[in-house]
Each structure stands twice: as structure tokens, then as C-alpha cells.
Amino acid sequence: MGQIKNYVEKFWCIPSKHSELPGFYFDPEKNRYFRLLPGHNNCNPLTREMLETKEQEKKRAKLLVEDEHPNKGIWHFQMVYIKALTVLFIRLVHEVKVSEMKRHKLEVQSSDSNSPNTDNFRLIVADSACEQVFTVNDVSHGGCKYGIMNFRGCRKGSLSVEMCDNLYFTNRKMTSVCWASVTHSDSHVLLCLVGISQTPGCVSLLPASLFSNSNPDQPGMLCSFKISTAWSCAWCLNPQADKTFSTGLSRHVIVTDAVTGRRQTYSTGSDVLTQQFALRAPVLFNGCRSGEIFSIDLRQRGRGRDHSWKTCRFYQDSAVTSVRLLQDENYLLAADMLGKIKLWDVRVKRSVKQYEGHHNEYAYLPLHLSEQEGLLLAVGQDCYTRLWSLRDGHLIRTIPSPHPAGKDSIPNVVFSSQLGGRRGLPGLLMAVQRDLYYYPYNNDYQDWTGPKGQG
Numbered sequence: 394m395g396q397i398k399n400y401v402e403k404f405w406c407i408p409s410k411h412s413e414l415p416g417f418y419f420d421p422e423k424n425r426y427f428r429l430l431p432g433h434n435n436c437n438p439l440t441r442e443m444l445e446t447k448e449q450e451k452k453r454a455k456l457l458v459e460d461e462h463p464n465k466g467i468w469h470f471q472m473v474y475i476k477a478l479t480v481l482f483i484r485l486v487h488e489v490k491v492s493e494m495k496r497h498k499l500e501v502q503s504s505d506s507n508s509p510n511t512d513n514f515r516l517i518v519a520d521s522a523c524e525q526v527f528t529v530n531d532v533s534h535g536g537c538k539y540g541i542m543n544f545r546g547c548r549k550g551s552l553s554v555e556m557c558d559n560l561y562f563t564n565r566k567m568t569s570v571c572w573a574s575v576t577h578s579d580s581h582v583l584l585c586l587v588g589i590s591q592t593p594g595c596v597s598l599l600p601a602s603l604f605s606n607s608n609p610d611q612p613g614m615l616c617s618f619k620i621s622t623a624w625s626c627a628w629c630l631n632p633q634a635d636k637t638f639s640t641g642l643s644r645h646v647i648v649t650d651a652v653t654g655r656r657q658t659y660s661t662g663s664d665v666l667t668q669q670f671a672l673r674a675p676v677l678f679n680g681c682r683s684g685e686i687f688s689i690d691l692r693q694r695g696r697g698r699d700h701s702w703k704t705c706r707f708y709q710d711s712a713v714t715s716v717r718l719l720q721d722e723n724y725l726l727a728a729d730m731l732g733k734i735k736l737w738d739v740r741v742k743r744s745v746k747q748y749e750g751h752h753n754e755y756a757y758l759p760l761h762l763s764e765q766e767g768l769l770l771a772v773g774q775d776c777y778t779r780l781w782s783l784r785d786g787h788l789i790r791t792i793p794s795p796h797p798a799g800k801d802s803i804p805n806v807v808f809s810s811q812l813g814g815r816r817g818l819p820g821l822l823m824a825v826q827r828d829l830y831y832y833p834y835n836n837d838y839q840d841w842t843g844p845k846g847q848g
Contacts, residue, residue, distance in 0.1 A: 487767055491780050491790045494821060494832040501542065501829055503556045512538065514824035519807040520572045520579035524814040525601065526807060526822070527582055528556075529567055536564035539584070541604040546813035552820075552831050557604040565589050573598060573628040575636060575651065583638055585623040593619045596626060596640055598651060618649060627668035627677065634675035634691050641665025641679060648677070648691060659689060659702065666757065667715050671722050676704065678725060680713030686727055686737070707742040709733060714753065715760040715771075728753070728760050728771060736786075748781045750788045756803065765810050766819070766834070772804050778823065792832070796825050810834070 417428055512530040515537065519526045526542045539561040545553045565586040573581040581598050588594035597617045625641035636651045646659040646668075663683035670677050675691040688705040711729040718725050724745075728734045732753040736746035752773035761770040762783070769781040776798035780789045796802050804825045811817035812831075819834035 487782065488789050490766075490834055491768070494790075494792075494834060496795065497831045497833070499552065499554050499829040499831050501554045501556050503558060511827060513801065513826045514805055514829075516567075516570065517542075517805045517807055517822070517824045518570055518572065519809065519822075522579070522814050523807065523809040523812050523817060525579070527570060527572070528824075529570065532562065536562065537567050538562045539567075539582075539599075539604075541601060544813040544817065546811075546816055546818040552812060552818055552833075554829065559604045561599065561603065568623055569626045569641075571626055571628055573638065573651075574630060575600075583626050583628055585620075585626050585640060587622050594622050595619050596623060596638075596649075616651065616654075618654070620647065624664055624666045625668045627670050629670040629675060629677070629691075630672055631670065631675045634670075637675075637691070639668055639670070639677050641668050646677070646679060646689065648689075657691075661687075667713060667759075669716050669718055671718060673722055678716050678718060680716045680727060682712040684709045684711055684713060684729065686713055686716060686725070688739075705739055705742060707737060707744075709735065714757050717760045717762045719762070720764055726760055726762065726769065728758065730755055732773070734760065734769070734771060734781075746786050748786050748788070750779055750781075750791070752777070758803075761806060761808050763808050763810065768808065770806060770808050770821075772806055774803065776803055778804055778806055778821075792821075794825055795823075795828065795830060802826050808834075 419425070512532055514528060515531050516529040517526050524544060526544065528540050528542055530538050530540070532538050540559075541557045543555045543557065545555075563586065565588075567584065568587060569585040571583050572579045573583045575581045575598065579601065581600050584597045584599060586595050586597065595617050620640055621642055623640040623642050627639045629635075629637040629639070634648075637648060638651060639646060639648045641664070643664045644661055646661055646665055648657045648659070649655070661679070661681060663681040663685060665679045665681055667680040668677060677689045677691065678686065679689070680686050685706065685708050687703040687707075689702060690704045693702055693704070709727055709729045709731075710733065711731040713727055713729050715728045716725055717727075723738065723740055725737045725739055726734065727737060728751065730753050732751045734748040734751050735744045736748075737743065738745050748769060748771075751771050752775040754774055756774045758772060758774065762768075763770070764783065767783045768789075769783045770778065772778050776794040776796075778792040778794075780792075781787065782789055794802065794804050802825060804823050806824075807822040808820070809817070809822075810819040812820055812822060821832035821834065823830040823832065
């Protein structure tokens with residue numbers, strides 16, 4: 394207790410004992426010195442004896458109140474202590490679960506057993522229910538192929554993966570992709586493609602059923618919008634901007650109505666590398682190459698060059714590669730090309746927390762958020778996957794890549810409490826080169842993969 398008292402006094406610059414001045418008395422309540430009156434002929438003498446008596450009486454009255462209510466004095470301390478222990482316990486539970494996550498290699502099933510995956514994974518993006526994962530693979534002869542993997546969890550704790558056979562091939566380079574809810578939740582995929590030769594760039598809405606094994610006759614492309622090279626895209630789920638998507642371009646943001654094709658263009662002054670819509674309001678958050686993070690309220694009409702339409706603006710020190718809103722939409726996570734990950738309070742435009750250890754120098758690397766488990770995940774340019782406690786920023790675990798590190802072997806990950814949907818399994822899905830791995834976030838997973846499963 395003495396050390397705590399000394400720390401508090403030092404922190405708040407409170408002297409433990411005031412200097413004694415002859416003939417003066419220091420009143421701690423009024424924080425000033427008073428002159429002691431000599432003798433006893435004064436009507437209201439102020440003597441040291443009277444002051445000591447007054448202080449003793451005050452102490453006695455305080456102890457008397459505490460004696461009548463013995464638990465009241467420590468109730469506040471107990472509540473603070475219990476709350477701190479609860480937070481610590483929750484973090485320790487997650488730390489134990491994360492530390493026990495063991496690597497298991499998954500075999501991707503396909504109706505065509507003679508066509509195993511021989512192309513490197515470039516990107517995996519899960520839908521909102523984590524039942525399907527959209528995959529982008531590099532093709533050896535150039536270009537990319539796109540497909541959808543379906544996931545199923547079983548009672549024994551195993552995870553099965555099935556690759557849909559209807560793949561979509563293109564010789565264009567893909568820059569960004571996200572799921573879109575056109576007819577129902579996650580009904581389509583929004584895909585940004587770079588132009589080639591005389592063909593301009595475009596953003597395409599592909600129905601997810603296009604890749605389904607059971608519906609080979611589904612229409613191919615719902616619609617395609619010609620644009621210049623897009624760095625990012627986002628789909629709006631707020632009813633006030635129904636069927637609206639955004640694309641982040643070089644020095645511009647274009648917001649498009651997918652049904653009518655109507656556009657709104659915003660001049661930004663910097664390349665927009667990452668975007669995310671809020672859910673509660675039609676507000677779009679953008680992260681730029683300049684380090685600026687700003688929001689656009691689609692309900693506002695002004696789009697002048699004075700940038701007064703930017704409803705919120707703050708900055709990181711380098712190009713912003715990923716922004717993620719928390720569920721309450723008062724806080725936003727942002728990562729940049731200096732490897733800095735910060736938590737921003739959008740209301741006061743201030744950084745309130747930083748997550749140390751991420752590595753990035755120039756790569757376009759996303760953040761992954763799991764608020765239910767209180768976890769933040771990011772894959773660094775050094776090919777390590779790191780997991781932090783979202784609440785206090787503590788680095789819980791660093792997972793090395795199953796393959797040697799390299800520019801073309803940076804893992805792509807998905808983390809969910811329900812991989813495979815409502816009855817799915819919690820854990821981390823990792824795609825590295827041609828392989829797919831599962832790290833279960835519980836102790837019930839059975840090593841059903843035999844000798845290929847590794848700890």
C-alpha cells in the first residue's frame with residue numbers, strides 16, 4: 394500500500410508532506426497557508442492545538458461512518474477489482490484457446506477428382522456467414538481463375554471443403570473483391586479488374602450461383618461497369634443506399650447504383666486503397682495512399698473541390714492498406730505500409746490504441762476482425778500471422794507460415810467463430826500457395842486428416 398501511495402502522489406504531483414513554515418499552517422482542503430494567531434486573547438484564535446483537535450475530530454467522524462457501514466468503504470474497490478479480474482480472465486481464456494490452435498491440412502474435395510488444385514491461392518474472401526469462400530488463384534499460363542469453396546462442419550469437429558467446378562477465368566489482373574447482396578444476402582460477388590490493351594478496366598457483379606455445381610445454366614454476368622483502374626471496392630448494406638457500391642480509384646471515389654447505373658464522383662486528391670461502408674448509416678470510410686482516412690455521407694449532396702463533404706478526417710503516417718469498423722461504429726481500425734495498426738475513435742478523431750508487431754513495407758495487406766472472440770488478426774509481409782487482443786492490444790500469438798517466406802507466398806486468412814455457417818466450427822482458415830489449412834479455435838477438433846495433420 395505504501396508503494397501505491399507513493400506512485401499516486403508522484404503521478405499526480407501531490408507532495409506527501411508540505412513544508413513547515415514557522416507561524417503558518419497549511420490547509421489541504423483550501424490548498425493554501427494560513428497564519429497562526431499567537432496568544433489566547435483573540436476572539437477566534439487559530440492555534441496549532443485547535444487545528445490538531447479539528448483534524449482528529451474529522452478523522453473520528455469518518456471512522457464512525459465507516460464503522461456503521463463496514464462494507465460500503467470497500468465496495469467501489471471491490472467492483473473495480475472484480476471488473477479488472479473479469480477482463481483479465483476473458484483475455485486469458487482467449488490466450489489459452491489461441492495458443493492451443495494446431496495446424497491441420499485440409500483436402501479440398503471436388504466432383505472432378507482428376508483436377509486437383511495446382512494453382513497458388515492469391516486471395517480468399519469469406520461471405521458474411523462464412524459458409525462460402527470466394528477464391529482467386531493465379532493461373533500458370535497467366536491471368537487468374539475465380540471460384541467458390543463451400544464449407545461444412547460436422548459434430549465430430551471436422552471441417553470439410555468442396556470446390557465448385559464452375560470456375561471463371563480471365564487474363565486480367567484483379568485488384569479488389571467483395572461480396573454483394575443484390576437479391577439476398579451475399580448473392581453476388583463484386584470484382585474489380587484492370588484494363589488490358591484497348592479494353593478499359595471494369596467492375597463486375599457476378600452471381601454466386603454462377604459457380605454452383607447444381608446450377609450450371611445460371612446467367613454469367615449480371616452487369617459490368619467500365620472504370621479506370623480501381624484499387625478498392627465496397628458494397629453498402631444500409632437501406633438508404635440500397636444496391637449501391639463504391640470503387641476507390643486514383644484520386645477519385647465513384648459511388649454507383651447497381652440497378653440504374655447512376656454515379657456520384659468525389660475527387661479525393663489521393664489514391665483510395667481501401668473502403669468500408671457503415672451499416673447503421675449510408676457512410677463510406679476510405680483509406681488513402683497519402684495516409685488520410687475520411688468518410689463520405691451519401692445523404693449529403695456537396696462534392697466540391699474544397700472537400701467540405703468529408704464528414705470525418707484524420708491521418709496515419711503512411712499509405713493506409715485496410716480500414717475496419719467495429720460494430721458500434723464509433724471506432725475504426727486502420728493499418729498502413731509502415732506496419733502501424735491503430736484504433737481510432739471516430740467521434741473525436743483520435744488514435745486511442747496501437748497494436749505492435751505487424752510488419753509491412755509496401756504490400757496491400759488486410760486486417761481481420763473477430764469481435765465475438767475479441768481478436769484482431771493480420772498477416773505481415775514477413776508471412777507471419779499475428780493475433781492481438783482487441784481490448785488491450787496485447788499480442789497473443791505469432792503463427793509462422795507452413796511454407797518458406799516469399800513475396801508470392803504471403804498467407805491469406807479467414808477467421809470466424811462459425812466456419813461453415815450456423816453449425817460451423819470456430820477457427821482460422823489459411824491459404825498458402827496451393828495448400829489450405831485449418832487452425833481450430835477449440836479443444837474438440839478431431840485430427841481426422843491422419844498423418845497430414847500437424848501441431
